[in-house]
Amino acid sequence: MTPNQFTRPIVWIHGDCLNPYGPALQAYPGAPAIWVWDDALLEEWRISLKRIVFMYECLLELPVVIRRGDVATEVLAFAREHAADGIATASSPSPRFRAICDRLRNELPVAVLPVEPFLAYTGRLDLRRFSRYWATAEKYAFGQKPLFDDQ
Amino acid sequence: MSSNMRRDFASRDELIDYLRREFPQAAARSGEVSATRGGRREAEARLQRIDPQRYAATRNYLDGAVTHLSPYIRHGVLSLAEVRDAALSRVRRPADAAKLVSELGWRDYWQRLYERLGDEIWRDQEPYKTGYRASDYASELPDDIIEGRTGLACIDAFSRDLRATGYLHNHARMWLAAYVVHWRRVAWQAGARWFLEHLLDGDPASNNLSWQWVASTFSHKPYIFNRENLERFTNGIYCRTCPLYGRCDFEGTYEELHRRLFPNATGNAG
Numbered sequence: 001m002t003p004n005q006f007t008r009p010i011v012w013i014h015g016d017c018l019n020p021y022g023p024a025l026q027a028y029p030g031a032p033a034i035w036v037w038d039d040a041l042l043e044e045w046r047i048s049l050k051r052i053v054f055m056y057e058c059l060l061e062l063p064v065v066i067r068r069g070d071v072a073t074e075v076l077a078f079a080r081e082h083a084a085d086g087i088a089t090a091s092s093p094s095p096r097f098r099a100i101c102d103r104l105r106n107e108l109p110v111a112v113l114p115v116e117p118f119l120a121y122t123g124r125l126d127l128r129r130f131s132r133y134w135a136t137a138e139k140y141a142f143g144q145k146p147l148f149d150d151q
Numbered sequence: 152m153s154s155n156m157r158r159d160f161a162s163r164d165e166l167i168d169y170l171r172r173e174f175p176q177a178a179a180r181s182g183e184v185s186a187t188r189g190g191r192r193e194a195e196a197r198l199q200r201i202d203p204q205r206y207a208a209t210r211n212y213l214d215g216a217v218t219h220l221s222p223y224i225r226h227g228v229l230s231l232a233e234v235r236d237a238a239l240s241r242v243r244r245p246a247d248a249a250k251l252v253s254e255l256g257w258r259d260y261w262q263r264l265y266e267r268l269g270d271e272i273w274r275d276q277e278p279y280k281t282g283y284r285a286s287d288y289a290s291e292l293p294d295d296i297i298e299g300r301t302g303l304a305c306i307d308a309f310s311r312d313l314r315a316t317g318y319l320h321n322h323a324r325m326w327l328a329a330y331v332v333h334w335r336r337v338a339w340q341a342g343a344r345w346f347l348e349h350l351l352d353g354d355p356a357s358n359n360l361s362w363q364w365v366a367s368t369f370s371h372k373p374y375i376f377n378r379e380n381l382e383r384f385t386n387g388i389y390c391r392t393c394p395l396y397g398r399c400d401f402e403g404t405y406e407e408l409h410r411r412l413f414p415n416a417t418g419n420a421g
Contacts, residue, residue, distance in 0.1 A: 015227075142239065
């Protein structure tokens, strides 16, 4: 999916990207945006009040409508309210995120936009142990600046 | 369709009162609120204060110069790349920020594994290397751990801090996790669920895989510690007041503790 493919999108904000400079808000500034408290997940994970307060404070600094319930149902209802032609959101490794995106796609196209990568590298990484990962990743983990450039 | 929740609050207390009413089950389970405030403004203020060189020298001490950025990174309020760039801008040579960057690498690593594992992240990735089978571990946390009344001053303080603040220093997490899994023989999943409930930075990726690393279901050997190690990195703040000092469960060399905890294990202590 490429950004700016929609003319009337909504933005779905989720818990892995509570950032005013996140990719979906950047791609579609001014688009209606929604957060949905996932009531089932809050109970499944027994999330404590302090975690809810922390996240709510993050949300209050974002241009976002806050609702609760079943996430896909609420996001789609919000999209219908705004006659949206697509949903933009930030990427997440969470399997629940993927399942929600699948449900959203039954009704509307979804653009999952990548957050700024930590590694300037897209090749293969051995994930069997951190040491194996880092043996390759370290060379790319220092951004545009070369590692140990004074040596 | 649900109605919009409120966005206008005169104070933090008003917000908290509102959330207690809106989320009564969460408040009943654990009504504490952390002093750590959410939001990008607070995250940026904390980012300004990081000191990569002091971090590298002191991070294993409970009063070391750790960044306290993890809740903001966990929720993407700050990206790993942003934190890395800020760290590099604070040092003369990139090597001076290498420790902090490698710790950011751990989060990137856990996230990549989570992408691959999905809900399998709740399953043992490998057998325990403790000489015990998975079925030898209890499935629920004992109440004395949850309520902070084991009698061990350090463990009880960590338990209370977790509940009250939603934060534990990384070393305290490792000690507490090792105590739960190896001293009390409780399955790491029970501890991981407890941490996810309370930690402001709670995330199945870093949380579950770190528990598995301690448990030895995602490492070559179980992680354990002894009283000397804990006393050193806490500057003795718990041991000084502990009624069990000198005779607690953590006394002994690593070799002695390994033999005591894992009598049927093959392999070395460490």
